[in-house]
Amino acid sequence: MKKKTVNNGPQNGPKNNIEEQIHGDDVAEVSTQVGGAQAIARAMQVLRGVSRARGDGAGLLALTRDTGLSKPTVHRILAALAAEGMVEQEPVSRRYFLGPECHVLGNVASERFGINRLAAPVVARLAHECGDSAFFSIRRDVFAVCVLREDGDYPLKTHVLLPGDRHPLGVGAGSLAILAALPDDEVDACLQANAALIARRYPHYSVPLIRALVDESRERGYSLNQGLVVPGSWGLGVPLRDEQGQVLGALSIAAVESRMDEERQFQLAKLLSREAQRLLAQASPGGREARARPPVPKPKS
Template sequence: MDIDTGSQSSAMNKGSGTQSIERAARILREIASFSVHGLRLSDLATQLKLERPTIHRILSCLVREGLVMQHPQTRRYLLGHGLYELGLTAATQFKLQAICEPSLKRLAQSTGDIAFLTIRSDSDAISIARAEGGEPVTVPAIQIGVHRPLGVGAGSLALLMLLPDDEISRICHANAKRLFTYGGLSVPSLLKIVKHSQDVGYATHDSSLIPGLSGVGTVIRDSAGAPLAALSVTALAGSLSQARQQELVSLLRTESREIQNLVHQANLDISDLRGRV
C-alpha cells in the first residue's frame, strides 16, 4: 500500500502549527494573570510545564510582534502594546460596557464609592469599566484590565459564588499561589468568604480579601439567564455595616435589573463576550 507522505507531512505541519498557537495563547493568558509584575521565562516554563527552549522561541516571536514585551531591568515578560491596540479595536464590537455605563455612574454618585463592571475570563476576573464617586483611587488590585484570581473583589466574588462547589474549589486551588499576594489570602479563607456570600445571597467582603477595601456585588444575567457579568461597589473601608451592605445591595439589584432589561432587548449573551468561531 502506498503512503501519501505529502498528506502526512501536511497533517503534521497543521498539527504543529495548531499546537504552537495553543501554546502562545496559554503563554499570553499566563502573563495576563500576573500582569502587574510580569513573569520570568523560568516561571512560565514551570507553570505551563513546557521546555524552556520552547517557551523562549514562542516568546521571541510574541515580542517581535509586539504582543509581549520584556522589562529591561527585571527581564520579566509583560503584555505588549500590540495587544492593547487589538483590544481597542475589538472593544467596539461589544455592547455591554456601553449598556452598563449609566448604571455605573448612578451607583458611584449615589454611594460616593467606586462602581465596577467585572467579567470572568476562565479562572480570572477582569474589571472592564468603573465609575468613581469621590477622589480618584489608584490601588493596583482594582484597576481596569488587571487580571485577578476569580473571587478577589466583590464583582469577581459574585461570579465565583454561583458556580458548583467542585468548580469553586478547583479554581481556588488553581489560583492558590496568586491568592497569597492579596494580603496573604489563602484557599481556605477565600472558600470561607465564598460560603458566607452564598449564605447571605450576595457577594460581600471586608479587608480580609483586599487589604483596606470592602465591597458588595451582584450578578448581571444574559438574555438566556446565564451569568454575564457582575456589578459591584467597592468602598475604602475595612468593613461595611450590615445596614450599609443592605443599602448597597438594594441599589445594585435595581441597576442589575435595569441592565438585564437592556441586555435582553439587545439579545446579548455570554458568547458575545467570549467570541464565536
C-alpha cells in the same frame, strides 16, 4: 492514536517500515500542533503580564518571574509580539508596554460586547452616588476580569482592583458574586481548577472558605469581601444574569473597612441591585426589562 496501515506487499519488513514512517508523521504533526498551542499560551501569559504593569511598564526580569518561563523564552516572545505591534519597548527604561495593535483589536472586539459599553455609565453612576470605587467584572473561564472602574469623591481610595486585573472566581467581591450565581457543579469545577493558584497566591483564601462564602452570598443576596484580598479593603457585589439565566458579570463596590458597617452594606447592596436591574433592562433584546433579575439583598435579622 490509531496507526494508519498500508496494504503493500508481504507481512514483513517493508510494510512495517512504511507503517512506522506514517505513524511517525502523525506523531510529528500532533507534536507540532501541541507545540503551536503551547507557544500561543505562553505568548498570552507574557502579554497579560505586560498588561498588569499598566503605565509603569514591565521589565524582562519581572515578566520572567511573573510567567515562570525562562528569560530567553520571554525575550523571544516579546520580540515576536513587538514585531506584530502587540507590545512596545520604551528605549530608555527598556520596559515593555501594550502596543497599538492591542488597542486596535480591543476596539474591534468591544463591538461584540455591548454590555461592557452599557455598563460604563452605570459604574460611573454607582461611584458618584456612593462616593467609593465601583466596578464591572466579567467571567473568563475560571477567572473574573475587572473591565471597568470608577472612583467616587471620598478621599480614601482602595486600589486593590484595577481594569485588566484577573482573579480566580471567588476571590474578591465581584468575582465571588459571579461564582455564587453559577450552578454547584460549576462552582466545584472552578474551585478545583484554581486550587493550586489560590493556595499559592492568596494566603487569606482557601477552597473550603470560598465554598462557604458562596453559600453565604446566596443566602444574603449579595457577596461580601471582608478584606481578604488586601486587609482593610472591603467590597460587596451582585451578579448580572440575562433572560436565560446566563451569568454576564457582576457589579461591585469597594471601600475602606470603616465605611462598610452592616447598615451601609445593605444600603450599597440595594443600590447595586437597582443599577444591575437597569443594566439588564438595557442589555435585554429591545431594551425590555430582563426577567431574570439579580437577587434582592436580605436584611440581617
